[in-house]
Amino acid sequence: xxxxxxxxxxALKLFVDKGFHxxxxxxxxxxxxxxxxxxxxxxxxxxxxxxxxxxxxxxELNEYISxxxxxxxxxxxxIKSQVFSSLVWGLDNQTKIQYIQQFQTSPYIGQIxxxxxxxxxxxxxxxxxxxxxxxxxxxxxxxLLNSLMTSQFFGLYQFLIxxxxxxxxxxxxxxxxxxxLWDMIT
Amino acid sequence: xxxxxxxxxxALKLFVDKGFHxxxxxxxxxxxxxxxxxxxxxxxxxxxxxxxxxxxxxxELNEYISxxxxxxxxxxxxIKSQVFSSLVWGLDNQTKIQYIQQFQTSPYIGQIxxxxxxxxxxxxxxxxxxxxxxxxxxxxxxxLLNSLMTSQFFGLYQFLIxxxxxxxxxxxxxxxxxxxLWDMIT
DNA sequence: TATTAAAGATTGACTAATCAGTCACGAATA
DNA sequence: TATTCGTGACTGATTAGTCAATCTTTAATA
Numbered sequence: 280x281x282x283x284x285x286x287x288x289x290a291l292k293l294f295v296d297k298g299f300h301x302x303x304x305x306x307x308x309x310x311x312x313x314x315x316x317x318x319x320x321x322x323x324x325x326x327x328x329x330x331x332x333x334x335x336x337x338x339e340l341n342e343y344i345s346x347x348x349x350x351x352x353x354x355x356x357x358i359k360s361q362v363f364s365s366l367v368w369g370l371d372n373q374t375k376i377q378y379i380q381q382f383q384t385s386p387y388i389g390q391i392x393x394x395x396x397x398x399x400x401x402x403x404x405x406x407x408x409x410x411x412x413x414x415x416x417x418x419x420x421x422x423l424l425n426s427l428m429t430s431q432f433f434g435l436y437q438f439l440i441x442x443x444x445x446x447x448x449x450x451x452x453x454x455x456x457x458x459x460l461w462d463m464i465t
Numbered sequence: 466x467x468x469x470x471x472x473x474x475x476a477l478k479l480f481v482d483k484g485f486h487x488x489x490x491x492x493x494x495x496x497x498x499x500x501x502x503x504x505x506x507x508x509x510x511x512x513x514x515x516x517x518x519x520x521x522x523x524x525e526l527n528e529y530i531s532x533x534x535x536x537x538x539x540x541x542x543x544i545k546s547q548v549f550s551s552l553v554w555g556l557d558n559q560t561k562i563q564y565i566q567q568f569q570t571s572p573y574i575g576q577i578x579x580x581x582x583x584x585x586x587x588x589x590x591x592x593x594x595x596x597x598x599x600x601x602x603x604x605x606x607x608x609l610l611n612s613l614m615t616s617q618f619f620g621l622y623q624f625l626i627x628x629x630x631x632x633x634x635x636x637x638x639x640x641x642x643x644x645x646l647w648d649m650i651t
Numbered sequence: 652t653a654t655t656a657a658a659g660a661t662t663g664a665c666t667a668a669t670c671a672g673t674c675a676c677g678a679a680t681a
Numbered sequence: 682t683a684t685t686c687g688t689g690a691c692t693g694a695t696t697a698g699t700c701a702a703t704c705t706t707t708a709a710t711a
Contacts, residue, residue, distance in 0.1 A: 282687080298572050300486025304671060314688040319672060380570040384563070386484045417645075423624045423638065427645075430620025431613060438612040452609065459603075459613075463649040468661085490697060500662040505698060 283321050285311040290332055295377045299329055299385065330390060333382045336375045337399060343368045345402075354410045355461060361403075362432060362457055369436050376436065400425060416464050424464055431460050469507050471497040476518055481563045485515060485571065516576060519568045522561045523585060529554045531588075540596045541647060547589075548618060548643055555622050562622065586611060602650050610650055617646050 280288075289311035293302040304325050308315045322328040347364035351357060369376040382388060407424050410416035416424065435456050439449060466474075475497035479488040490511050494501045508514040533550035537543060555562040568574060593610050596602035602610065621642050625635060 296572060298485060300484060300670095301572070303669075305669090308689095315671095316673080316689070317687055320686075323672095325671065377570070384566040384570045386482060386487070419641065420624070420628070420638075422628065423621070423642070426620045426624040426627075427617060427642070428620075430616040430623075434612045434614075434616025435609070437616075438606070438609045441612075442606070442608065452606075455605065456609070456613070459649045463645045489695075491695090501697095502663070502699080503661055506660075509698095511697065 282311075282313055282317055285313055286318055286321060286328070287332055287335060289313075290328055291336070291374055291378055294329070294332070295374050295381065299381075299387070304328075326387070326390070329382070329387055333378070333387070333391070334395070336378055339375070340365070340368055340372075340379070341399060354406065354413065354415055357406060358410075358428075359457055359461075362428075362460075363453065365432060366436060366439070366453060370439065373440060380433065403428075428460065428464070431456075468497075468499055468503055471499055472504055472507060472514070473518055473521060475499075476514055477522070477560055477564055480515070480518070481560050481567065484567075485573070490514075512573070512576070515568070515573055519564070519573070519577070520581070522564055525561070526551070526554055526558075526565070527585060527588075540592065540599065540601055543592060544596075545643055545647075547592075548614075548646075549639065551618060552622060552625070552639060556625065559626060566619065589614075614646065614650070617642075 286307065290302070290307045293307055293310060296302075304318055305315055307328075308318045311318075318328070322331060344361050344364050347367075348357060348360045403425050404421050407416060407421045411418050411421070435453065439452070444452065472493065476488070476493045479493055479496060482488075490504055491501055493514075494504045497504075504514070508517060530547055530550050533553075534543060534546045589611050590607050593602060593607045597604050597607070621639070625638070630638065
């Protein structure tokens with residue numbers, strides 16, 4: 280594991296545990312078993328680290344979704360496998376999901392360029408647009424549909440981690456909830 | 466306005482603007498036009514202030530919902546007026562909604578006693594339970610239904626503040642989205 | 652009503668601790 | 682040998698929280 284990865288892992292753990300400013304850079308370096316100065320060689324400032332970590336985690340999630348999504352021409356199946364793989368990744372990477380949420384509701388979100396945010400949402404929006412054009416999905420603003428779906432994802436996710444269920448029961452809930460979501464937007 | 470209210474208002478503004486630890490207590494006192502020491506007479510520590518502010522804002526929202534909800538025996542109308550009044554309040558109190566979100570995804574949430582959280586969710590859960598018993602709402606875990614509804618609220622809210630629409634267009638979207646939500650859970 | 656004293660509220664200068672970020676030097680690598 | 686990587690002691694600035702002194706309010710007494 281590279282120094283940079285060590286720092287990312289340590290920062291992720293501490294930020295989620297103690298909050299952004301509740302975490303001293305010296306503590307991150309310590310947790311990463313790296314010198315104080317090393318941290319500032321990879322990241323010019325603490326804010327740089329906070330933001331770079333978010334982008335890295337978000338990219339990781341998007342890559343996972345992209346790899347695990349079967350690109351059939353079936354829109355329902357495509358969206359379904361996107362939602363499912365997001366959940367699988369989220370349940371296996373709870374700290375990272377927590378970090379995404381914490382970051383997105385913090386003042387830091389304003390520091391990320393709008394183009395980066397737009398780029399990350401773009402694939403979902405395109406898919407929704409296609410669905411509307413094909414007459415499958417309700418003709419509503421795609422930003423609204425996307426916002427509702429993202430929220431739905433977090434809502435279901437919160438429920439799943441708050442209630443430790445058996446794998447099969449979990450799968451059943453995910454399946455049911457997705458069908459509810461699908462009925463809602465079509 | 467009492468000193469305590471002045472401090473709450475100043476803290477709310479700065480926490481949302483600069484984050485929890487990005488905001489110094491001295492800055493809060495300054496913004497509130499109050500001495501440093503005064504802040505610590507009302508709140509033993511900075512953490513106390515952060516938490517007291519959350520509970521205060523959350524109570525304010527709940528009180529607003531409670532006042533503006535017509536307690537008919539019609540479950541759909543009851544839930545509808547709860548969702549609608551939440552949105553009205555949220556659009557009029559954007560900073561407060563932002564604070565609620567920021568707090569709920571921060572490590573501070575773990576410092577609030579579970580009974581307080583449970584108590585705040587209780588009315589909604591009771592309502593959902595009643596709906597299920599009457600065979601109106603789908604027979605799913607009420608915590609799941611509540612989680613999905615809360616998320617839906619935030620999703621819609623995010624869309625509404627991100628897209629400045631006319632009052633009538635806004636009402637139309639709210640109406641449509643609620644019907645979608647209602648169809649989903651029934 | 653006027654006076655006064657006790658209780659409570661408010662102040663801001665102060666401090667010990669902590670913080671983000673620097674930098675001169677040593678280690679590793681090519 | 683030269684270049685890059687890694688180090689940790691160091692610093693100026695900032696922080697949360699304290700406290701002795703001052704101001705304000707309350708209420709009892711003459």
